[in-house]
Amino acid sequence: MQISETGLRLTKSFEGLRLRAYQDSTGVWTIGYGSTTNVKPRQVITQQQADERLRVDMATAEHAVNIGVRVVLTQNQFDALLDFAFNEGIGSFLHSTLRELVNEGKFAEAALEFSKWTKAGGKVLEGLVKRRAAEAALFTSPVKQEQNEHTHHP
Template sequence: MKSRIRNALVGITALGAVAVGYVGGKEGLKLYSYPDIIGVWTGCYGETNGMHKGMKFTKGQCDSMLVDSLVDHETGMRKCLKNPDAIPDKSYLAFLSGTYNIGVGAFCRSSMARLANLGDLRGACNALMLHVNAGAKKKVRGLVLRRTDERAMCLEGLK
């Protein structure tokens, strides 16, 4: 499946480099595994896949993991969108950041994906704000700030 963040010939694309910096900056870097706010073992830039207690990483390992994970999340996100290449870069990046944070399954079931598929990108951007809870109902200030920033970038992409 096509990727806007990784190219088979040149490696990471310009948008991919922006995605790594943006998502990595939002997630923060920890060179060890730790339980996140809801108790899920996490490491590096918010990676949960394969994490368990006592793991340690180098920055290089975390950077590589982030690129691979972003490509995986992008692949899943694209499968849920009818026309992902019609989405402007900034909006696409906001959706990818959201997908990385909430997971592909949650993105695919979200109002973001549903509204984007209906052609309502403004509504899809605003729907980012529906994902500010950790766990079932615990509203988290950091997620509110992150979603506010993602929404602003998403809407900026529509100008």
């Protein structure tokens, strides 16, 4: 499976676009749409480079969700898990109770797990509270018929 336009909009809306390198709330150098790979202080990139970085970062997260989930997902469930894995990190996703519950087919319980991931640097961040709520809402929302053609079949 791959991210849909809905999922991409969700990630972009929470990451925001920054063409100049900055340190995130935990001090990690970041640029573009939340990219942390090989970012240097004072680095500047173009919109095109930001889009390319996002595609590469998303492909890595897509791979992790595709190999980490062993049950059939809707596009919305996939997109929500992908945004989570992108934001929290692949290792966090792969070792999470969220992923375990998804693989057990306990989707209602899994949806409640998003809200447990709202801290950065030991502090609850309002932005993460909102992001996790948006992911949970997407995860539990019905899929439009045209999206159903892209369900995940392990």
